[in-house]
Each structure stands twice: as structure tokens, then as C-alpha cells.
Amino acid sequence: MSDAKNEYNGVVTKEVVIESVVETPAGTVESVEVIVENETPIIFLDHVSVVFKTRTGSILHPNKVTAVNDLSLRLMPGKTLGIVGESGCGKSTTANIMCGLQQPTTGKVYFKGEDVTKRTAAQRKLIGRVISVVFQDPATALNARMTVQDQLMDPLRVHGIGDKQSREQRVLELIEMVGLPRSVLEALPGQMSGGQRQRVAIARALALKPDAIIADEPTSALDVSVRAQILNLLMDLKHELGLSMVFISHDIQTVRYISDRIIVMNGGRIVEEGPAARVFENPTDDYTRLLLSAAPSLLHPDLGK
Numbered sequence: 001m002s003d004a005k006n007e008y009n010g011v012v013t014k015e016v017v018i019e020s021v022v023e024t025p026a027g028t029v030e031s032v033e034v035i036v037e038n039e040t041p042i043i044f045l046d047h048v049s050v051v052f053k054t055r056t057g058s059i060l061h062p063n064k065v066t067a068v069n070d071l072s073l074r075l076m077p078g079k080t081l082g083i084v085g086e087s088g089c090g091k092s093t094t095a096n097i098m099c100g101l102q103q104p105t106t107g108k109v110y111f112k113g114e115d116v117t118k119r120t121a122a123q124r125k126l127i128g129r130v131i132s133v134v135f136q137d138p139a140t141a142l143n144a145r146m147t148v149q150d151q152l153m154d155p156l157r158v159h160g161i162g163d164k165q166s167r168e169q170r171v172l173e174l175i176e177m178v179g180l181p182r183s184v185l186e187a188l189p190g191q192m193s194g195g196q197r198q199r200v201a202i203a204r205a206l207a208l209k210p211d212a213i214i215a216d217e218p219t220s221a222l223d224v225s226v227r228a229q230i231l232n233l234l235m236d237l238k239h240e241l242g243l244s245m246v247f248i249s250h251d252i253q254t255v256r257y258i259s260d261r262i263i264v265m266n267g268g269r270i271v272e273e274g275p276a277a278r279v280f281e282n283p284t285d286d287y288t289r290l291l292l293s294a295a296p297s298l299l300h301p302d303l304g305k
């Protein structure tokens, strides 16, 4: 294994090859990861911390909570980075930094090599072009009074993309991409199933052709059988469109299924990071082992067979 240097703005300036062979009761698992020379991360968080003021806090730190503590991560082009940890470990705060919704208290945030830490108007524009978010509950992410057609036209219109005819064409493409029939275009969110609504939310997230999607617990609000379909859709879209993805969940089995690389968070810190197969089969941190042993998978049992 060779190491990447933590260069300015996160650009990896030499090739990093990480190979490991992991012995498990079921046999061996080989895991190889190559980061190409001079590859610029889509997102690079460089020693980021977020401290919130609160009325409580702890004995040592009254009136403040460190939600994210000295966290560094890279989302590389075309890869899925899974972030897993229990409630309160700092996943959503990390997601909010990556969406530009939260400014770090300390540390730097880079999008495609550009410093966007201060979230100026121009920086927010770049963030908006690079990433889109898919939230847990599509019912709240979508406007209950707008038809699917209007929900999908909206971001294109707001960003002044194309004329009416080309926008309508793009909406048809989007609907097809997420596996919905054209008949849903006139429907309101309330007239669709949870899975169909999440497909519309994903289509909306793809409308502006982002480089990356941040999916924050995108299957938690769905029925077990529908979860597998939405996960498979996200994986297909990632491959077809060459998307990068940050997939956030408290369910390590789901994260393992979809991710190339996994970050395990506890108490605002990264406690373990590595290729998904290695973290899953041969965790080095006690907390990861606990996560693996504690919770039954929320995945449908047929998934991945």
C-alpha cells in the first residue's frame, strides 16, 4: 500500500494502490483500490469541525456540541462513499457541509479543487452545479401541490436551461431514467407510492446533471421491498451517468452493498475508513465491529443474490 499525500486542495498527485486480502470464515476477500494520479476529488473536506452552541453541552464543554470533529474525507469521481454511524454521530452535519448548507467552524471545504469554505454567492453556485441531494423522506422533499411534470421542470426553468420544448424533452428523459411511466407526469405526490415518490425525487436531483449525489438515508422511509429497488436504481444511475455518490445510512449492511469505500463515524469523528469489502469483512475498530454485530440488516433478504 502506498500513501496519498494530503496535498493542497485535495488533489491526489500520485497513484495510490491499496490491495488487501482478507481472511474470513467464508474464504478470502480481495480488495483493490486505485486512485489515479492527479485526480481531483469532487468533494474534499480538509480537517473540518463543526461546533454548535447549545443550552446544555457536556461538563467539560458547557454550552457547545462538537457535531463533527477534525474530519477529512475525499469523494473521488465515479465512486460511492458510504458514511455510516448511529444517530447523533454527525452524519447529517457532514452531509450539510457537503451540500453547502453548513459552514464548518474550522477546516476547509473544496469542490473540484476550488475552495468553497466561505460559501460566497459564486461558491454556492459551484456547489449547486456539482451536487444534488436526495433526502430520506420524498414526501417532504417534493411539493405536494405540484404535478411531477412541474416538479421536474422547475429546476430547469429556475436555472434558465433550454427553452420550453427542450425542458419537456429533458423531463421525459429523467422519467425514463428513473424507471417511471410517462403517465405519472400529471400525478401529484400524494397520488403515488413512497417508492415512486423517491424515484421522482431522484429524477429531480438529476435534472441539472450534477457530478455527485448526496443521498441521506434515502431508503429509510420506504418499505423493505422497495428499498432494494431504489438502491439498485441508484447503483444503475451511478454506472450509467458516471456519477459520484455519498450514501449516508445508519445501516452498515446497506452502506456496504452500495459503497466502494466506507467511513464509519462515532462521536463526530471518523473511527474507520477503507474499501467497503475490507471494512465489512475485517473491521479494525471496535465500534465498527459493534455496528456489524448489533443491527440486523434493513435490506431485503433477496438483495444482492
Ligand SMILES: Nc1ncnc2c1ncn2[C@@H]1O[C@H](COP(=O)(O)OP(=O)(O)OP(=O)(O)O)[C@@H](O)[C@H]1O
Pocket (backbone or CB within 6 Å): 052, 053, 054, 065, 066, 067, 068, 085, 086, 087, 088, 089, 090, 091, 092, 093, 094, 250
Ligand atoms: N443545529 C444544531 N444545534 C445544536 N446541536 C446540533 C445541531 N445539529 C446537530 N446537533 C448535534 O450534533 C450532533 C450530531 O448531529 P447529526 O444530526 O449530525 O448526527 P446524525 O448522525 O446525522 O444523527 P441522526 O441520524 O439522528 O440525524 C448531535 O449531538 C446533535 O444533537
